[in-house]
């Protein structure tokens with residue numbers, strides 16, 4: 001097992017997990033699940049595309065008594081690189097199929113076609129429209145190469161509500177848009193191996209995590225049309241959907257497995273309701289998305305938030321604004337550019 005600590009866990013009933021590190025990220029690792037089927041092991045997510053992460057995946061699979069070459073298929077919860085990054089390498093090693101929801105596959109396809117200079121121009125225009133100051137926009141004028149621009153193109157589609165083709169298992173796709181447009185949770189409709197009460201087990205990806213709130217921003221799509229998508233609204237609907245499933249246990253992609261999904265769903269719904277109420281109070285005076293982001297509560301003061309995280313924070317502020325506008329609780333101030341919003 002070498003010097004590295006290989007940590008795998010046996011969740012019973014032919015399901016194991018292993019930890020694949022995410023470099024330079026406070027989340028630490030992705031939990032990759034190995035599900036036994038009659039045709040060989042199937043992975044739920046693969047982990048970040050990095051040499052150390054690949055070694056950890058390989059060592060974890062060995063500790064589970066298998067190898068990348070033996071993988072029959074790969075089921076991806078969503079297109080983010082900490083979930084989909086190593087899918088291409090697993091497919092090369094094994095010939096496994098890779099399955100993803102069509103909405104996230106569309107993002108992958110556009111990412112593969114995007115040239116870095118287009119991406120920088122798009123980000124710069126988007127942030128300017130959100131009211132970002134000149135010093136924030138300046139670095140975007142000198143495009144550099146970008147990592148993760150060539151994610152593997154999936155070869156199978158995950159169809160919401162349908163069982164996946166996993167011989168000997170019952171794994172049903174539950175579409176849970178919000179964190180990404182094509183995020184899915186996967187419901188293993190089999191009795192819990194330890195007899196815990198509830199309905200099977202749920203691989204929840206980033207949709208439902210035990211201790212952190214997943215990022216909900218605008219979908220970050222070059223083709224996003226203002227006012228059309230409502231990621232936060234999608235997310236809240238998706239939360240209620242998985243709460244109603246009442247799985248006996250949740251197997252998330254980060255942190256650790258947990259029970260009582262309906263309670264966690266209620267916590268998250270309350271959190272977002274309180275956040276929206278707090279934002280309405282701030283919108284007593286007209287604010288651009290950038291100004292709103294700078295006044296919102298984060299895990300540290302705005303001045304200490306690094307560059308990349310500010311972009312994520314602005315996207316999150318925009319998603320909340322879009323929800324408030326949809327609910328008729330906020331509106332754009334006519335004639336302003338960057339557009340300012342105010343409570344109704």
Ligand SMILES: [Zn+2]
Pocket residue numbers: 078080179206
């Ligand atoms: Zn994610």
Ligand SMILES: [Zn+2]
Pocket residue numbers: 080082083206253254
């Ligand atoms: Zn993630």
